[in-house]
Amino acid sequence: MSNYSEKPTIIFDMDGTLLDLAYDDFIWNELLPIRYAELHQCSPEQSTQTLFNFYQQHNHTLKWYSSRFWTSQVGVDVLAMQIEQKHKVAKRAGCIALLEYLKQHQYPIWLATNADTAGLAFKLEETGLAAYFDVIISSETVGHAKEFNEFWQALxxxxxxxxxxxxFIDDTEKVLKSAQGYGIDALFSIRQPSSHKAPRDSFNYPMLDALTDLIPILQQAEELKKYA
Structure with a gap:
């Protein structure tokens, strides 16, 4: 499918960008330590430390985003645990309003996520977002995480x-830096990826307070193009 258009392509991350990162924080930092401690009969402190060490070892790798990998590592069915808690998956404020605007104004809308295909599938079903996107791709599908240039080449x-x-809009600095290295200049991040954490004070890329803040940015770019 060719996606060249007079309108620029708008590429979104999913977790922490379109969706509230509070869900993922709950799964990995609260619920999994409880389930791991129950399964392995260790203290909550031991469970948290063990998982933290695992996380540090695999952070920003393709394995980090794989529910199958974590299930094999920790002995807990991580995908089943996520689906069990799917009612906690929530769209960030302004998500639908922004996607509706982009659709109405015929922007190509893409979703590029590090979530594995299984995690992506249930979140799309739970949120009903799939219909907005012209392209949906998981890093698991291409074999490289977004933190690496190979992802962008494969995309x-x-x-x-x-x-x-x-x-390109993403909440992770290393991903944005990778996209910048590939040649994407119009990069934006999110000031408050999780509703349960304080907004960021500073970041190395422009931040959107609300997703709909992107609309006037696009409108201004359209006006400038008229007079170029």
Missing amino acids: HERHPFNPKHCY
Whole structure:
């Protein structure tokens, strides 16, 4: 599918960008330590420390995002645990309003996530977001996490796009830096990825307070293009 368009392609991350990161924080930092302690009959402190060490070892790798990998590592069915708590999955404020605006104004809308395919599938079903996107891709599908240039190369091979004619919104600095290295200049982050944590004071990329803050940015770019 060719996705070149007069309108720039808008590429979104999912967790912490379109969806409230509070769900993922709850799964990995609260619920999994409880389940791990119950299964392995250790103290909550031992469980938390063991999992923290696992997380540090695999952070920002493709394994980090794989429910199958974590199930094999910790002995807890991580995917089943996530689905059990799917009612906690929540869209960030302004998510639908922004996607509706982009759809109405015929922007190509892509979703590029590090969530594995199984996790992606149940979140899309729970939120009903799939219909908004022209392209949906998981890093598991291409074999590289978004933190690495190979992801962007693989994405371009599957779905050609012009990095100079797109916007990318993600809550993770290392991912944004990777996208910048690939040639994407219009990069934005999220000031408050989790509703249960305080907003960021500073970041190395422009931050959106609300997702709908992207709308006037796009409108201004359209006006400037008219007079170029």
